[in-house]
Amino acid sequence: MKRTILVRAACLLAVVLLPFSAGAAEGYRHFTVGDLAAKTPGKVSGGLLLMGGGDRNFDALRWFIAKAGHGHLVVLRASQGPEVADEFYHDVGGLASVETFVFEGRAPSGDPKILAALAKADGIFIAGGDQARYVRFWKGTPVATALDAHVAAGKPLGGTSAGLAILGEYLYGAMDDGSITSPEAMADPLGPAVTIEGDFLHLALLRGVVTDTHFKERNRQGRLLAFLAKAETLDGKGDRPLWGLGVDESAALAVEPDGTARIYATDPDGAAWLFKGGFTEAQAPGKPLHLARVSAIGIGHGSVLHLADRRVDQPTFQRAFTVVGGSMAEVPRWSLAIHGGAGVIERATLSPEKEKAYRAGLDAALRAGGAVLDANGTVLDAVEAVVRLLEDNPLFNAGRGAVFTADGRNELDAAIMDGATEKAGAVAGVTRTRHPVSLARAVMEKSPHVMLAREGADRFSVEAGLEQVDPSWFRTEERWRQLLQWRATQKSAALLDPAHAYGTVGAVAIDSAGHLAAATSTGGTTGKRWGRIGDSPIIGAGTYAKDGACAVSATGTGEYFIRESAARQVCDRVSWQGAGIVKAAQDTIMAVGAIGGDGGLIAMGADGTPAFAINDLGMYRGRIAAGVPPRTAVYADERLAD
Secondary structure, eight states: HHHHHHHHHHHHHHHHHHEEEEEEEEEEEEEEEEEESSSOOSOOOEEEEEEOOSSOOHHHHHHHHHHHTTEEEEEEESSSOHHHHHIIIIIIOSSEEEEEEEEEESSSGHHHHHHHHHHHHHHEEEOOOOOOHHHHHHHTSHHHHHHHHHHHOOEEEEEEHHHHHTSSSSEOOOTOOOTTHHHHHHTTTTTTTOEEESOOOOGGGTTEEEEETTTTTTTTTTHHHHHHHHHHHHOOOOOOEEEEEEEEEEEEEETTTTEEEEESSSSSTEEEEEEEOOOOOOOHHHHHEEEEEEEEEEEOOOOOOEEETEEEEEEEEEEEEEEEEEEEEEESEEEEEEEEEEEEEOTTTSSSHHHHHHHHHHHHHHHHHHHHHHHHOOHHHHHHHHHHHHOOTTSSSGGGGOOOOOOOOOOOOEEEEEEETEEEEEEEEEEEEEOOHHHHHHHHHSOOSEEEEEEHHHHHHHHTTOOOGGGGGGGOHHHHHHHHHHHHHOOOTOOOOTTEEEEEEEEEETTTTOOEEEEEEEOTTTTTTOOOOSSSSSBBBTEEEEEEEEEEEEEEEEEHHHHTTHHHHHHHHHHOOOOOOOHHHHHHHHHHTTOOEEEEEEEEEEESSSSEEESSEEEEEEEEEETTTEEEEEEETTOOOO
């Protein structure tokens, strides 16, 4: 018994005095610290530790050591020596042993001693350095296979800096033995300097993910977007978006086996950044990066990332960016534009009280839609909320303020379109549904059709459970007087509304996910006959939305907007001619005017830029965006956006 105690004491003394032992082998260096023969004290469980680099995050390392059951850790690196092992074993503590293998070439990647150590390891940690060496030394070798097997066996794997950079399905290999900056990468994302590697590691939780490190500190947002663009080009599957995951130096993302992940950060602002790929824009070789819009979500203290569906609970920030000509700029994470009709709107004829009332109605609608978007509601919910409010406002020619037909009826039209799916719904000649825009949405979501009209639309509304009202709900005395005036002055059944007062309402928006939508609602024109239907419910004429292009809602002489396919034309000018949203909208309204039409339209670009195009004396309109207060305008010479 006395001899056993002496032997154990001698072993402990050896560990303290000689913490590292080096093993000589061709092509690698080997260091050990601790007792390799000791039993693993705790239970080993899976997980990934994604460290952004910089100083060690001891709280994150303690999480990792606990995942390894406080047992035996293997550290892999391709430069320097056993420094990381020293930190694990002495500074953090709580491990039975740490082995370090420093690779000096590719040959050791099949060494039986290394492979045996990896197979027995309770945890594996890949140190920082140069990821190009890891790619050259390990890709397509038994070491890479062993790392995949280690994770598949439910054991933890971690990496910092270059060790994190190699863990995604696609990775920046830095194969030119350098490190590319964001401006360099965005200047030519498909060029040879952006060396993207695939088919290296195959970690299920990081499938479809491109990782980057030292993120905020080295301004790497732009280069990660360039990496995503090239990786998606190489991926070629088209059935899934890739995702970019950048981790700040002060942060470490601890991923549980079920894919939930939390941040450990030494800096209160330290975070991980999640960028959604799935870029609709095709990048051209030799050309700078161009992205209409890309969203970033911050994973910080209190956040939970669900890697399975890329969802983030309690994000620390939500930001949006656009990249034009290789230059990256931040834009509002959501944006909304609305209109309440266009026509002959003059300062001399619009009383101050009436003008104030119109502006108040627009302001209320903007705030209602903005509240939906600011709470991360969907873009469809936002445009529907806006239009419903305007439909209840008798100032506007929609819903309760609808104009009368020649027969003295209120016949209502509406449409809504989802830019993400390009699904749409429309109704025409509705007589009893309080909110025609909601009926249009019901047609889109609850029927196999795009448009329903008159009796059929009314019947479907009842079946869909929408609020029904007596037709008298829509009557206002002002609209009745307008009808009487029209009857007194009309000279021909072919004449359109002689007052040119088109009070159609509409909304276009983009949400924090980058999805676009448009909605329009109208009572048509005073004195319309024979079941006339204007442009508002016609998809592509008065209403249109397509992610990556634009969303449009029009108002004016609908016959001319129909003939020009005005709403779709705006988006085609963006998609096929490369026009900016403001120019596309203006050129389209000029085309409508060229064939005799007047009115206006609002449009939302894929980057969140709103556009207002008018060829008449005015248009009731407004805009709001994240961090931007609501603004309204009435007259044509008022500016809301450049």
